[in-house]
Amino acid sequence: MPRPEATPAVEVDAAHIVELERALARVAYLLTRVRRHDQAMVQCGLTMDRASVPLLRLLADADEPMRLGELATRLDVEAPHVSRQIQRLEKAGYVERVPDPDDRRAQRVRPTAAGRRAVEAVREVLRGWMREALADWTTEDLEALAVLNHRMVDDFLDHAEFIGDLGATVRDRPSRSA
Template sequence: MDAAHIVELEGALARVAYLLTRVRRHDYAMVKCGVTMDRASVPLLRVLADADEPMRLGELATRLDVEAPHVSRQIQRLEKAGYVERTPDPADGRAQRVRPTPEGRRAVDAVRDVLRNWMAEALADWSTEDLKALAVLNHRMVDGFLSHAEQIGDLGAAARESKPVRAD
């Protein structure tokens, strides 16, 4: 494996991560979609919206690879905003699970639409073939990262999330 290519890839991924998590970009997305939500709540609500059933807070913390108190604070904020609701856990009457409300699902959809449009505009001059190749290679890279994480016992959030449908 060529070390220079790994250095280039790491640098490119760092730039992408920076661009995708900038405060200004988040603020722009919130204004554009008419949603009020802090940056830390967006990934949490996305995970809940993608889940097949309500989730316990501990499971959310594990999926997002964050501490449980962080999830508790974010859930309180999302609940206060009307984006999530708590339901009793059928397996344990003392525990609660969380699910998005219809308003929470609308908020996630609105945020995703804005972010996808942003990406589409940024990549507008790319060919369909190049976009397809980029998607395939990104999925392959993530699968490699997950496989390596499994080998070393570091199965953070991404390993537990469902794999997106690929456009192969």
């Protein structure tokens, strides 16, 4: 989908940016609330703490096993936090450590089959909530929302040096035509 002619940033209405930031903050809050996480875990039949879910999702989406340091960088958290979460996920059977082919002293982590099933179960619950919440939206509105959200994330990534490392990489980015 071709991008419309962009208005230069100096001409962007500050009120629109304020409202966009407020809307994004509301979405982030709604998606990361403890109660929402607890409800999702009950619906999935899983026991997993809130901090483990994004870590397991990142591993499930990775093309290959990842080092702990890379996970910490991608999630923008401290390495000891990732180490503790990996230990919990490993104990629960959701991840396993494998030798690092580039360094015999190091290990990488990958999801187990149970870990991949857990990620898909969480995603299905979240998609169900989205389907319910957006049931009255038209197909065209849903498509436009998805396209604009991908475009926004792409632009955030393009300007990451100004807003900090967002943890995502080019590999995570769907094509703008998607």
